[in-house]
Structure formats: C-alpha cells, structure tokens
Amino acid sequence: MRICVVGTGYVGLVVGTCLAEMGQDVVCVENDEAKLRSLLEGEVPIYEPGLEELVRRNVREQRLAFARELTGVVARSEVVYIGVGTPQSENGAADLGTVMAVAADIGASLGPHHTVVVIKSTVPVGTAVQVQEVIAQNAPRGADFDVVSNPEFLKEGCAIDDFMRPDRIVVGTGSERARKVMAYLYAPLVRTERPILFMDNRSAEMCKYASNAFLATKISFINEIANICEKVGADIREVRRGLGSDQRIGFQFLFPGVGYGGSCFPKDVKALRHTAREAGYDARLIAAVDAVNDAQKHLLGKKIVAHFDGDLADRLIAVWGLSFKPRTDDMREAPSRVLIAQLLEAGARVNVFDPVAMEEARSVFGDAVSYAPSAYRALEGADALALVTEWNEFRRPDFKRIAQLMRERVIFDGRNIYDTEILQEMGFVHYCIGRRTPWNGAHERPPARAKDGL
Numbered sequence: 001m002r003i004c005v006v007g008t009g010y011v012g013l014v015v016g017t018c019l020a021e022m023g024q025d026v027v028c029v030e031n032d033e034a035k036l037r038s039l040l041e042g043e044v045p046i047y048e049p050g051l052e053e054l055v056r057r058n059v060r061e062q063r064l065a066f067a068r069e070l071t072g073v074v075a076r077s078e079v080v081y082i083g084v085g086t087p088q089s090e091n092g093a094a095d096l097g098t099v100m101a102v103a104a105d106i107g108a109s110l111g112p113h114h115t116v117v118v119i120k121s122t123v124p125v126g127t128a129v130q131v132q133e134v135i136a137q138n139a140p141r142g143a144d145f146d147v148v149s150n151p152e153f154l155k156e157g158c159a160i161d162d163f164m165r166p167d168r169i170v171v172g173t174g175s176e177r178a179r180k181v182m183a184y185l186y187a188p189l190v191r192t193e194r195p196i197l198f199m200d201n202r203s204a205e206m207c208k209y210a211s212n213a214f215l216a217t218k219i220s221f222i223n224e225i226a227n228i229c230e231k232v233g234a235d236i237r238e239v240r241r242g243l244g245s246d247q248r249i250g251f252q253f254l255f256p257g258v259g260y261g262g263s264c265f266p267k268d269v270k271a272l273r274h275t276a277r278e279a280g281y282d283a284r285l286i287a288a289v290d291a292v293n294d295a296q297k298h299l300l301g302k303k304i305v306a307h308f309d310g311d312l313a314d315r316l317i318a319v320w321g322l323s324f325k326p327r328t329d330d331m332r333e334a335p336s337r338v339l340i341a342q343l344l345e346a347g348a349r350v351n352v353f354d355p356v357a358m359e360e361a362r363s364v365f366g367d368a369v370s371y372a373p374s375a376y377r378a379l380e381g382a383d384a385l386a387l388v389t390e391w392n393e394f395r396r397p398d399f400k401r402i403a404q405l406m407r408e409r410v411i412f413d414g415r416n417i418y419d420t421e422i423l424q425e426m427g428f429v430h431y432c433i434g435r436r437t438p439w440n441g442a443h444e445r446p447p448a449r450a451k452d453g454l
C-alpha cells in the first residue's frame, strides 16, 4: 500500500518507519526545514533507541522517503496518517490548529481513489467528525475518503517495540471499507493473540485519554501514598510490595517519584478535564491527579531548599537526568524543568548532566545553568546532587568518587534508586521519596551537615 504520514515527531516517524519495515511504501511529510534536512541526510533528529538504524535501512531499500509538501504524496496514497502535535492550549484544551490545517491540506490533495485518513495524533472526542467536515469542505466534489481514529499507545524509549508488538490496536470507524484497510494494514502486528479493537470513532478517541488518565492516576496515587508514608513513618518500598502483589492492582506504574512529565500525560489529563467540563461534567478525580502531580514536581526542590534552611545563594546543585524519563531526549513537561526553576529562583547555581538530552537542555535553560561533560564532572564542588531521571548509568555510581568530588555529601534521590543505609555508612545524607530516613520526612530536622570521612 502507498502510505503518507504527516509529521515526523516521536509518533509519526516511528509509525512511518515501522510500516515501511513491514514492506509498505511510505512517504513521511515534515514541514520543519531543519528536521526534514536531517532526515534527508539520514540523521534522525530525535533520540529513540533503534530508530536511526531502521530509518536508514528502509530509506536505503526504498520503502521510506521524506517530503516537504504533502500535496503530491497524499494524491498517490491509499492511507494518510495525521501524526502532528496536539499541544495544550491556555485553557487546557488540546490545540487542534495543526491537525485541522493538515486536514484541510489533505482534503485539497485527495486523489481520485478511496483514501483512508487515519488520525494518529491524540485528539479529543468528536475530532474525527470535525476532520471529516474539514476534509470534505476542501476536497474535490465526490472525493471518496473515510476518517479513522487510531490513537497511538507507544512509549518513548521503546517506541519501535511498542508499535510492532502492541498490547492492542484501537481503530475507530463506522466504515466497513476503512475497517478492511486497517485490518489488512495491521495484520502483521497482531499475528499472535494481540487484538485489533474496532469501535466507533468517539470511543476510540476516548480510549486514549482514558488510558493516559488511568496511568497518570496510578502515578499520582502512589506519589500521594508515598507522601503519606513519609509523614507517618511507613516505607513506600514495603507498601509498594504489599500493594502490587494484589493481582487486581499489579506493580506497574507504581513507582513514587518526582511526578510525571512528557508530551502526553500532563496535556492529556488536562485536555480530558477540559472535554468533561465542556460537556457539563466536573471531572474531580482527573483534576486531583493533575494537582497532585503538580505538587509532586515541586517536592524535591522543597526538600533541597529546606535542607539548606531556605538559603541557596552560593550553593552549587548538581542535577542528574533532564529528560522526562530515561531513554529519550524529550524534555517536554519534564520534572527537571520545575526543579531547576526552583533552584535558580532560590539563588542556587546549577550544574546539569543528562546522557542524551544535553542539546535539548541548552535550548531550554540557555545560560541559566552550566552543562557538565559527564555525570561525575557535574559533581565537582557541588553542595548536593539531585537525581531526577533514573538513567541506568546513574543507578550504581561510584559513591567514593562522588564523595571526593562533592563539597558536601547530600543526595536528593527523586527516584528512590539509592540505598539509604549504604549511603549513610559512607557519610552521605540521603533524601528520598516516601520513606522516613534520619533526614527525610516530617519528624526529624535535617542534620547540620554531612559528616567527614569515609
């Protein structure tokens, strides 16, 4: 099949490349000149493990190409994906400006054959109807097309595997013809017991928001339980074991931390709340999930400020991990942004390191922070280390070396990856999430400062 994918971001590029990998003839359209240029040169402008190799192979084998204009590409395609961004607008709603502009262009470019227009972007309930109307308004008379709602569930960091081996594929359509096309297209992905779930467009659109809101709820739930644990002297690690062992609950998405970030959960939770409000329903649980997360993103910064008695002037704080989660360079809504803003506001100097997001960080923080060439170099002369993103290389560092590099031995562990007892033996003060340590929690005051000597 000839396929067009509009938008080559974290979703569009993965979808296009994976479909090409399955033998389809794919052209991805991108209107950002810099991104397009790097793609045409065989460079992938985002960090996603395995993607560059897959892109290069499929380009080389002529199943994948890139273009600036969608007109000619849409005209030749039987399936056209819309994979552009749907960012949050000021009132919390999803901004559909780009989706609708692309829909209009697609309408004006439709070929004489039947075309399935697939909405991959995360869009509010009712968008498929609007896209249908916009395409029809711009299409030649009698144009033959269907609009399918096919939300994407991939995770950045393992996007290729998620797309190739999905838990389920959700396809919303009322058209039997479109259903057949989608079933044929996705058959290679569901050869085992994986289901394609066909349903109406509105339900498909809602599936994506319900899934993200539920996952966000799990995170805010465990964060809230962790915060209570800190206050009452329970240990969230033990509580997690007791909680997750219940098969009705499970262990996934129950790690406490510094809140969820990224390009999806924050905006999708807000957009769902907005959709509900527009429909006359006050989604209180969804609102609470958002509020808990917002507070959680400030938690590590609050601990740091409290530790230094509110005075961070002349303090140097090292921050490990800037992307919103490991295995991606995506810093959209990353907890690191909130923390670093707090630290700068409190007068601290900040030295940052991330294994892949340094370039992105420079565009976010500019000259406000300094950029270390390695994790250890970030620690030189630091008064504290804040661990924000749990990249593997941060999990078992050389604490003796860390102790020698830092001015003070204080670690704020935003992901609970270190062992308090081991660190304590080495003279570190270890703050974490959801556990009462000699320093952490409500009851003890922080020690004056960490002790000398290993």
Ligand SMILES: NC(=O)c1ccc[n+]([C@@H]2O[C@H](COP(=O)([O-])OP(=O)(O)OC[C@H]3O[C@@H](n4cnc5c(N)ncnc54)[C@H](O)[C@@H]3O)[C@@H](O)[C@H]2O)c1
Binding pocket: 006, 007, 008, 009, 010, 011, 012, 029, 030, 031, 032, 035, 083, 084, 085, 086, 098, 101, 102, 120, 121, 122, 123, 152, 153, 154, 155, 156, 263, 264
């Ligand atoms: N990132 C994820 O993990 C993820 C997962 C599931 C769903 N989604 C959803 O998928 C959609 C895309 O997300 P993303 O993270 O890939 O966004 P992104 O911002 O990384 O990518 C969007 C791309 O579309 C391009 N674009 C914008 N207008 C265009 C136009 N007129 N013609 C051609 N290209 C155009 C942009 O330049 C950009 O490269 C969003 O709705 C998002 O909510 C994202």
